[in-house]
Amino acid sequence: MAIEIKIQDVARYEGQEVTLKGWLYNKRSSGKLRFLLVRDGSATIQCVVFKGAVSEEVFENATALTQESSLTVTGTVAKDDRSKIGYEIQVSDLTVVQIAHEYPITKKEHGVDFLMDHRHLWLRSSKQHALIRIRHEVIRAAREFFDMRDFTLMDAPIFTPNAAEGTSTLFETDYFERKAYLTQSGQLYGEAGAMAFGNIYCFGPTFRAEKSKTRRHLTEFWMIEPEMAYCDLEQDMVVAEEFVTHIVKSVLKNRRPELETLERDISKLEKIEAPFPRLHYDEAVEILKKNGVDFEYGDDFGATDETTISQQFDRPVIVHHYPAEVKAFYMKRDPETPQFALAMDMLAPEGYGEIIGGSQREDDYDVLLQRVKEYNLPEEAFAWYLDLRKYGSVPHAGFGLGIERTVAWISGIRHIRETIPFPRTMTRLYP
């Protein structure tokens, strides 16, 4: 009786008879030979069916297989230098589980819209497979980083009564004849958690109804957000750069074959090491001026500005002390230079844009109440949030990291939509 194995473990079974359960990735034939490229989710291997070595029925079955048909194969593991993984299977028996209908995704190239309409099948192809596995590793490493440091996982709600920053980009939904909004960030709830547990993080989907049609935007994306009590902006930045370093190193260690599948320039990732360069807003503006960018002092940076700044460095760069006017109401201002907020953004290299946004939060009750009024926010909706400043307020800080932009950067792929299994954009709700 042959032992049932995963293709990725095939090297351990050289010369033995094994059984694989999978799907037909591709088929080539030559006279009395059938070359079946079989994938099982772990890897892909060529299975060779020779007419003289199997029953007539097995050979006929091998001939009839169509792309993505499901099958089980039994055969001997043989070393072969022509194989990409070093081995192939010499088939002795083969069972067809299902003959697949005509498979829409062929070996030739396809357009994005067609592939996205078939996203549920596209996930089977090698590039998409590699991306989702890198995404898994990014998420695993991100959680591991905070778990190792004794942060408590405390997830935030997805239905929220109000917006943290304006309502124009919120998805509204009916909530038993009231209005509810899909969350844009777990941060405010994270602050409640930090006051309860010290250090927490939350991880979940967030939703933004921005009418953005660029390769960096999704309407539904995943964010991991730590929030730390007794923490200032400086400490916040240190955690952020060590965090990103840990994620990159984990992917390099555990998902190197996938990076190679994607033809990622790995040398660029190997340079990622904390500490990262840090720029005061004023220094970032200087860089723009030096590069001849027409930029108005006091504005936030646009996408091309971010690219110009990040291109000066071979690792992520942190920009801090943004003008307070362009930043959110909850960010604390620098006591020494109150025109600046104690805010920071981390820009990924190679023009991948902002992957982290964070700040030290305003911890003074009176100042925060004043901000709520200045930003015309409904005071009663933020009563619970203001409470956090009434009962044992402490300096605290946190940030949010966008999973999809991080995966896009580490993978080196152009568009963010391939970094999530089923992307949601302005024009894409199916499948």
Add this chain to the structure above:
RNA sequence: UCCGGCGUAGCUCAAUGGCAGAGCGGGUGACUGUUAAUCACUAGGUUGUAGGUUCGAGUCCUACCGCCGGAGCCA
């Protein structure tokens, strides 16, 4: 919302205003080492929609629809 581009076979694309085609995929067959195998044969079309110009429109014009890219906004 604004700016730009593209809609032709299942897919990727050709076709000077003048007979709507190729490759891949599908089907039939040949081949004992193929690597997107190769070779032969074969089926497959309301050229996004609605108007207009013209002897004649896939091609030119107008409107609409869909998608793609970018801007703003953001992670």
